[in-house]
Amino acid sequence: MGSALALNPAVLALVAGMAVVTYATKAGGLWLVGRVDLSERAEAGLDVLPGAVVVAFVAPALANGGVPEWIAAAATVAVARRTGNLLLSLAVGVGTVLAVRGIV
């Protein structure tokens, strides 16, 4: 249990940094709006940022994968589009990757 309760100073510093940055983003929008006029151009960029982060994160993982990962990716996206249900999408994705790996 000692290791379960271990608190590494480096990890604590990381967690503190993450907490501060995250709170700053959560409170920052409330604080900023009305004080700063974002250009429409900047808003358009911010608008697309979350999707861009997700795509940038996932692209190399897919490129480095093989046929099972690609088929499972297609299945995951199809279920996500149809149902919007995260857990179901994850289950189908993982199930598909396992099934296809068993075949290929």
Add this chain to the structure above:
Amino acid sequence: MAETDSSTERATTDRDSTDGAAAGSTPSSERGDVTFTLAGVREGFVTGLPVAVGVAGYGVVFGVLAGRAGLSVAEAGLMSATVLAGAAQLIAVELWADSVPAVTVVATVGIVNLRYLLLGAALRPWFRHLSPRAAYGSVFFTADENWALTIATLRAGSRQGAFLLGSGLVLWLLWIVATVVGVTAGDLVGDPAQYGLDFVVTALFLTLAAGLWEGRESLRPWLVAAGVALVTNAVLPGEWYVIVGALAGAGVRMVTHDG
């Protein structure tokens, strides 16, 4: 997370109209009576419970990955309690597992969380009637899911300013519990690939992407983000591809934006 994904994104794309309302298209008197009460906390808590249960599934996944990244139960639990940002926490522990420097991890977390700026801004029409303590205390509990619930509730005419806090509290509690369960159970799992768990993160982000997709206008920035991420991944060490790819995707939208 689960069922509200699409509504979250719909609410996000509704941001402009919300801001428009803030600018004056809705009489401010209608929002002047926003209250901050225990009843509001309770209503948020109860309404948010089913969504929080869905988020807990995601929390278990985070816990498993945090454990694999070398975090202890206490460390992962503390992260979930103080950070409360699903996607950012997942990316952080994945980067951390690859020995990426903490400064880079925190910077990436900031970029992944930039969308919270927009979520907070959308709350302004109601929250400006609350005390700073109530407003800035509540926003700590902002997550995509309970924010979407809150905006939907407030726009439907509720005056419960404490709804975000209540729905956030239930989500926060289950998020911490799920994290602890995930880290603990992760030790028993063995080789994750054996269960296809190595694909969970990819599936998670694909699901997020499906929710964030806004049709044709997403196509070009996403292709640029993906392409630049692939090139960056090939030439730069670590996980710089996330930041470089994402900024390239957002940048191309800014450059091509024509008023």
